[in-house]
Amino acid sequence: MATTERVTITLPKDLVRDIDKLERNRSRFIAQAVEHELLRRRREQLLLSVQHPHPDVAGLADAGLGEWAAGLPEEEGLLLDPDEGKPVRWIEGKGWVEGSA
Template identity: 55%
Template sequence: MSVSASPLERVTVTMPAELVAGIDRVERNRSRFIAEAVRHELKRRQRQELLRSLEEPHPDSLITAELGLENWSQGLPAGDLNLLDPSAGVPLQWSGEQGWQEPDA
């Protein structure tokens, strides 16, 4: 992924000298290294937030889960009905103790 693919913005970052020296030992372009590290951390935090949201879903999504996707989709406006194909996914049910689980066969 190229940093120059989007508009660039200059920022000033203050960090310990030994951290800067460590960057300089492994990378000639500090900006590229820091941008890559920040991208990596942002992705890590997004994954962490997704996992947290799966463990503790928003109350509105619990209502949807209780209804079931098919029943929920029936409440959509007529033009939006083709957005969902309940038969295309894997059936899941929410358990407060175990999170999202496939129903027992």
């Protein structure tokens, strides 16, 4: 977290005691727990969206990506030339760096 903001929360004493048994830094523990819960909820919402797509896009979901792409108008040139650009790779903690694996 690059920037932080101070917030005040109220927790039951038993919960605070249990946190303190596991972690010396309450703020870090609570931030990690909140991040985990937010990620879980986003995944849950995505799953619900896939299982119950909006009526306007339900046909696209049924058709699949291949059929959708086949229905696109043909252009004279490719939208992406695979021979152009630079090879890049992802390095955890650094991000995208130039070069192949």
